[in-house]
Amino acid sequence: MNRWRGSGASLVRAMAAPNLKRKASNTFSAVQDTFLSTKDIYERHKVVFTMATSVGSILTAWAGYSLRQIHQAKIDKRLGSIEKAFFDSIL
Known part of the structure; x- marks a missing residue:
């Protein structure tokens, strides 16, 4: 019985x-x-x-510029409201 198992394993390896x-x-x-x-x-x-x-690159640059402008506008608006609150508290 062992003889068949050993030869079967080598047959599988050969194939x-x-x-x-x-x-x-x-x-x-x-x-x-x-x-x-x-x-x-x-x-x-x-x-x-x-x-x-090229078109993809241009669109990506335009989108980045637009997002930067939107972000800058939000910052300016927030800074304006902080300045207004500061000056209103002084007066």
Whole structure:
């Protein structure tokens, strides 16, 4: 009985190595195919991606500037109310 268990384990190991090698090869091929197709799509649409990136950058800068202006207006309003309260308490 032990003789069959020992030979079964080596049989599983012998079958696992080619499967592992095949799976690794398939994985590498899939990654390589994905990379090449992504690269091809980028090369064919380079102008579109460049323009979209530029527009996105401009919109991000505009949004940041707008948020800064809104924040500054809130600070100025709060500072004005603090000054008013201070001067009203003095008089």
